[in-house]
Amino acid sequence: MNTSEEKSLNNSEDKRKVTTHRLHEMKQRGEKISMLTAYDYSMATIIDQAGIDVILVGDSASNVMAGNVTTLPITLDQMIYHGTSVMKAVKRALVVVDMPFGSYQGNTIEAIASAIRIMKETQADSIKLEGGEEIIDSVARIVGAGIPVMGHLGLTPQSINKFGTYAVRAQEEAEASKLIKDAHLLEEAGCFAIVLEKIPAQLARQVTNELHIPIIGIGAGPYVDGQVLVMHDMLGINKGFSPRFLRRYANLYDEITRAVRSYVKDVKDGDFPSIDESY
Numbered sequence: 001m002n003t004s005e006e007k008s009l010n011n012s013e014d015k016r017k018v019t020t021h022r023l024h025e026m027k028q029r030g031e032k033i034s035m036l037t038a039y040d041y042s043m044a045t046i047i048d049q050a051g052i053d054v055i056l057v058g059d060s061a062s063n064v065m066a067g068n069v070t071t072l073p074i075t076l077d078q079m080i081y082h083g084t085s086v087m088k089a090v091k092r093a094l095v096v097v098d099m100p101f102g103s104y105q106g107n108t109i110e111a112i113a114s115a116i117r118i119m120k121e122t123q124a125d126s127i128k129l130e131g132g133e134e135i136i137d138s139v140a141r142i143v144g145a146g147i148p149v150m151g152h153l154g155l156t157p158q159s160i161n162k163f164g165t166y167a168v169r170a171q172e173e174a175e176a177s178k179l180i181k182d183a184h185l186l187e188e189a190g191c192f193a194i195v196l197e198k199i200p201a202q203l204a205r206q207v208t209n210e211l212h213i214p215i216i217g218i219g220a221g222p223y224v225d226g227q228v229l230v231m232h233d234m235l236g237i238n239k240g241f242s243p244r245f246l247r248r249y250a251n252l253y254d255e256i257t258r259a260v261r262s263y264v265k266d267v268k269d270g271d272f273p274s275i276d277e278s279y
Contacts, residue, residue: 018053018094020126020148020192026053026225027214033226035216036234039065039082043231044089052093054216056128056228057083059098059158064232071157072101076114083122096150097124101158104129104138111138115147128195130156132182136189143190151186153179154220155198166243168219170199183207183215195228196220198245219245 016022026033035054038044039061047055061082062074076099083097097118104111115127126148129135143149154169163169170176179199186194193214196204201221208215208224217224229246232238236251266272 014051015092017092020094023053023094023193023214024212027212033214033216035226035228037061037228037231038086038089041085041089044086047231048090048093053226054228055086055090055093055095057086057095057097057122057124058230059100060230062100064230064238070160072160074100076100076103076117080118080121083118083124087123094126095122095124096126096128097122098128105131105135108138108141111135112141112145115142115149116145119147126150126192128152130158132178133185136185139186139189139191149189149191150216151183151191151194152197153182153186153194153199154196157197166198168198168200170203176200176203179203180207180210183211187211187213196224198243219243 023033033053034051035056036047036052037056037058037060038047039057044055057079059071059074059079061078062068062071065082066074066078068074079097079100083095087095099111099114099118103114111129118124118127127142128150129139129142130152132151132153139149139151155163155166160166170179176199179196180203183194183196191213193216194207194211195216195218196207197217198219201223204215204217204220205223214225216226216228218228230238233241233246234249236248236253237256239253263272
């Protein structure tokens with residue numbers, strides 16, 4: 001195959017809808033997976049057209065959209081609203097919707113009912129749950145209903161009151177061993193991928209090497225199969241959050257502030273609208 005044929009094939013691949021199967025193919029050939037959060041139609045349109053592989057409708061909407069300190073207050077109805085908005089925009093990316101706190105823990109019947117509501121009402125591609133052995137029955141039941149599930153281990157924000165801190169997780173041998181065990185349990189239960197948040201890079205590398213499903217990291221080092229960031233953080237919209245793992249690709253906080261101040265000045269000075277901007 002010549003270079004032009006390879007480019008044509010790659011372009012064709014890029015335009016195809018991303019599926020759970022494609023993510024497995026990407027892991028197998030060593031292609032990194034890109035993932036970002038989105039919560040509304042306009043931003044989802046932009047990042048989907050920019051070529052992102054996976055869009056996470058994260059319960060981080062509780063923080064960046066609703067102003068809550070934790071992810072705990074966001075409801076199932078609110079997650080469905082955000083998921084529906086994102087799905088109207090997306091043509092290529094795989095869309096994952098977070099199941100919010102209280103919609104699946106400790107009750108497999110409620111878990112499957114919540115997952116079905118998300119899938120039917122948002123028409124998303126998959127859902128994500130936090131936890132390992134403690135929620136494995138819910139994971140198995142949801143997968144058994146034909147719903148793709150992404151797992152989430154390490155720092156799990158819905159358990160922040162139990163942790164009491166956002167510090168790096170699984171640094172001690174006991175917690176690291178449990179994380180490895182939980183990762184295997186999630187794979188065996190049918191998860192198509194797992195997010196590892198804020199754990200040592202070498203531990204994330206071990207999990208990535210041991211499991212056949214894609215591993216997506218956030219603060220988990222470079223040896224995983226892909227990376228995810230919160231859109232508001234990487235675009236510099238949120239200035240109050242600066243963890244070590246965050247790389248800012250823009251400074252929209254300052255850009256938007258400058259634009260708004262210019263608008264205010266032009267209105268106050270009577271400069272906007274001009275005659276050319278009037279009917």
